[in-house]
Amino acid sequence: MSTPTGPLIASGRAADVFDQGDGTVLRRYRSEHDTELEARVMTWLYDEEVPVPEVHAASDRDLVMDRISGPTMLEDLGRRPWMMVAHARTLAALQRRYNSLTAPDWFPRHDGVPVGSSVVHLDLHPMNVMLGERGPVIIDWTNAGSGQGPFDAAMTYVLISAFEASGVKDRVGQRVVTDVFARSRGRKELEASLREACVYRLSDPNLTTGERTAVERMLK
Secondary structure (H helix, E strand, C coil): CCCCCCCEEEECCCEEEEECCCCEEEEEECCCCCHHHHHHHHHHHHHCCCCCCCEEEEECCEEEEECCCCCEHHHHHHHCHHHHHHHHHHHHHHHHHHHCCECCCCCCCCCCCCCCCEEECCCCCHHHEEEECCEEEECCCCCCEEECHHHHHHHHHHHHHHCCCCCHHHHHHHHHHHHHHHHHHCHHHHHHCHHHHHHHHHCCCCCCHHHHHHHHHHHC
């Protein structure tokens, strides 16, 4: 694909996102990545009416998809903290929606993820939900595959709980969001998969020191 001509609009741990200026964005991974498989997963989900960006092209480390105009759920929480209960419930509803789907046989299976037939995202949190003009859209399907819904829910709980929040107000909000999410998803099932989710999370080499400490604390 051609070198992006638009500005860098986002940068994560694994990829950079550029505005193509035509209503699409280019997500470029910094290391080798099977973007064609990710595009296939997202296209299948799009056809199943899961709210994901429509993919237009994939090649090598590049993925071109619709640009979603709007803030992330986390950004919106920063501006409107009174929305934390509503957003936590929305996050749970989005996850229930795609977990209810049976993953095709060609969906990836990841070591450390309990075998199951449900679609799992494995990285769902408020930074990976965009609040677009037509409603919330789930982004970053890099880690998606097949597995068990409760494990996916436990992963979300671990991700949010271990997020390095700064300040008392943010930490209180963090606890509210995790509590509402757990109750909305089913705390008993989620907690049954919590230890496995912590172990899986600790296998990520990109964890910060603070995140690793928080996850290890949950294991005790």
